[in-house]
Amino acid sequence: MNRYALWKYIVIAVALLIGALYTLPNFFPEVPAVQVSSAKAKIDNALLVTVEEALKAANVTFSGIALDATGIKVRLADPDTQLKAKDTLQAKLGDNYIVALNLLSSSPRWLSALGALPMYLGLDLRGGVHFLLQVDMKAAVDKAADRYATDLRSLLRKEKVLYSGISREGGSVVMRFKDNAERDKARLAIEKNYPDLQFREAEGAGGELRLIAGLKPEAQKRIQDGAVAQNIQILRNRVNELGVAEPIIQQQGAERVVVQLPGVQDTARAKDILGRTASLEIRMVNDDPGALDAALAGNVPIGSDLFTERGGTPLLVRRQVVLTGDRINDAQPGFDQRSNEPAVHINLDGTGANLFKEITRENVGKRMAIVLVEKGKAEVITAPVIREEIGGGRVQISGRMTTREANDVALLMRAGALAAPMEIVEERTVGPSLGAENIDKGFKSVTYGFIVLVIFMCLYYQLMGVISAISLSVNLLLLVAILSMLQATLTLPGIAAIALTLGMAIDANVLINERIREELRWGATPHAALQTGYERAWGTILDSNITTLIAGVALFLFGSGPVRGFAVVHCLGIMTSMFSAVFVSRGMVALIYGHRKKLDRISIGQVWKPGAGRPAAPTKA
């Protein structure tokens, strides 16, 4: 009567098999590794060979080398060889490649091929830095308004509209006019050219007529989104420099960016690099005859610097900075309207536009160099010839460029400055030794609690207790397997949730066992007791798990960071516990008792029966 359908056994067997398979990778220790990746250069088999040869030449023995989507990974025997390999490779490959220290699981390749990976450890367990950065949206909008002020000025001039003044005030552009007709003319022209703007008319002091142009909400949103996206791009470039193996940089909410750098110990340097503003300078090229040759011979003229252009050509640049990068509002790749050549369009702010106009007027026919200064190292991005006087703040650099180069130059020019300033609003840093200690303590608390619990169950409920203990182990196995499968982040509160979930999961088993004992107490036959015990307990188990699940889901929705890790484990644990406590333990009972036609007793420990005369039994009417 307590038989179990074959398909149920198959489901259990499959679940166990999958559970075991995906839990397996967690048992392999992590080995030191070096990871080679690059934001600029291509990672391919040729590089793989280069890496292999470089390591062999330096007598660095490695246990494995592989190429995957994220880069080349070299497994090494110990941390010392790891450091040696890193230095060797960085020296060999140069600055275009990022060589980072990493830890890789030593699980066999067939497991990884199945997608079976160890659990993904949170920063509080593996050590590292978590930053939450807030993008200053007001500044992004102000900057856009600055850009519009420049554009509108040149538009009004082009359309020959008479205006008495134009300026940016907060996030909008204010234009002043002497008469209504001119104002209407201006409005018409702007509406035609700039669909993103909306207008308001006002009257200033002394009968002065004003036209106030502001960004439409959707345009404002686009600018803000663009600012966040650009900042993320810049952060990514900078993080690459830190040589972090698996950085996470992603948007959170409308105006925040999360940066997680596992394994980074030097937080001061991380903050420094993230917060750095590379500066962009525009200087004039020293084209005096013979000066470059003299400089190459080691005799650099006073007031000039010898730089190399991207691509390697040496260039002599005057030391005086004529324009700085913060005058640049935007740089975008595009095409020259006349020749259709790839070009970079640069947009300067008001002051920048005036300065630029002066410089270009005085230096027609000469070359100017756009220099990116980063980490005290200067690099000439491009050195175009000034063809004519450029007013209005819209500059175009074209000629001798491929589309890709135009993209790169635009990116580099933008990389000079963030689209909007950012501020660290949350920081959580955990040192690697504290992380290891946290894992150790978390592991200990789960193990010790679990052992005591299992001993108690086995003593108190005997064979039924053993069944409960096994189903609890199955629960643990499935929970770890699902966490590994989902690659959900395991945090210290997450480990605590594993312990807590095990403690709570036993509730279902206790409920079932107590119910069976009770049925036996009131004289049910063993088979009937098992049957009703499981059936009656199920409703209660479902009820109690649903309430726990509600708490878990709310925590997941509103929690953040480590607490979210707690919620994930908690919710998953409830699901696996329902499966293991009801399905698996019932299967075991069926396996042990199901085939016996006549069952004399169930091994569930002593079932105490109250003396005759004083029944606590419900008096059935």
Next chain:
Amino acid sequence: MEFFRISRDIPFMRHALAFNVISIVTFVLAVVFLAVRGLNLGVDFRGGTVIEVTYSHPVDFSRLRAALDTLKLSEYSAQSFGRSDTALIRLPLAEGTSSAALSERVMGVLKADDPSATQQRVEFVGPQVGRELYENGALALLLVSLGIMGYLAMRFEWRFAVAAIVANLHDVVIILGFFALFQWEFSLPVLAAVLAVLGYSVNESVVIADRIRENFRKMRKASVTHVIDNAITSTISRTMITHGSTLLMVLSILFFGGEALHYFALALTIGICFGIYSSVLVMAPLVMWMGVSREDLVKPERKGGGAGDKILP
């Protein structure tokens, strides 16, 4: 082995009034502590900086404070954390100064003073983020209460829902009262523990409510008090054993989980202990006072699909 050999129903409900008085007194005390002392909100909710520093030797706090004093901070606290070689430094939010750079300055002076000082952990939470975490926490608490109440009302009768939620919020307030009384730090993990307790101890109320309903159907002639007494008595063994098991795991976290999980485990411990008390001795009397009756729970058979039928799926 059988721990609970109860030969007759324990007359819990005879002492219902006494239990209610005890509950009300503890509850009021908890509220008073909360009102007078308030919660010692951690850096998660209040904002500020926490730095954990270890030394190669026991911390010399007078030297550490002397070093910190050179920074001219308006306010800070430094105390030992778990072990004698570890110090925890708390800095409140400072107006104007870049808080992100603060930890670097602190580590700078500490390292200059004693090169063995090693930064283990830094947590910095800005004022806005702290406020958001606080609001989200309160929202989560509200949502959990409403969700559980809604579920119970749907699953049982409204009296059970109200009684269960009162009983469990009573637990939550008492946990918070303990944190206020002893000025333990209330952090995000503690909030998680409080919510987990809320979800967990409702279990207990559900089990007892389930049994009361079942008894109403079986014990047709028994009085309401008798029905409730019997329900509690026959589930007491299960109650003690499950809570004991959960407590076992929680104590294991408390003893082996280290400082980081200390208050989390403490909140769970208190919550579980009071959870037993409240579901048995707060919820049941409340249901009784609210005048639950057989007719409310046991729907006539002909209607079918009534609440009572759900006991046997």
